[in-house]
Amino acid sequence: MTAVAPELLTVPEVMARLKYSRSKVYDLIRAKRLSSFKEGHCRRVPESALQDYIRERLEEAN
Numbered sequence: 434m435t436a437v438a439p440e441l442l443t444v445p446e447v448m449a450r451l452k453y454s455r456s457k458v459y460d461l462i463r464a465k466r467l468s469s470f471k472e473g474h475c476r477r478v479p480e481s482a483l484q485d486y487i488r489e490r491l492e493e494a495n
């Protein structure tokens with residue numbers, strides 16, 4: 434059985450999903466509120482990290 438690789442998003446894809454600016458997304462990454470990693474010059478955000486961020490924001494709002 435092979436493991437399914439998590440979907441990896443680019444910063445522009447995260448921007449589009451959250452409707453945030455590029456600087457806001459990078460601020461979240463720097464503040465460690467949104468997990469990501471770099472491979473060479475490419476920054477990637479796992480889909481699960483984006484879902485975790487959204488869930489945390491919803492919990493903070495309640």
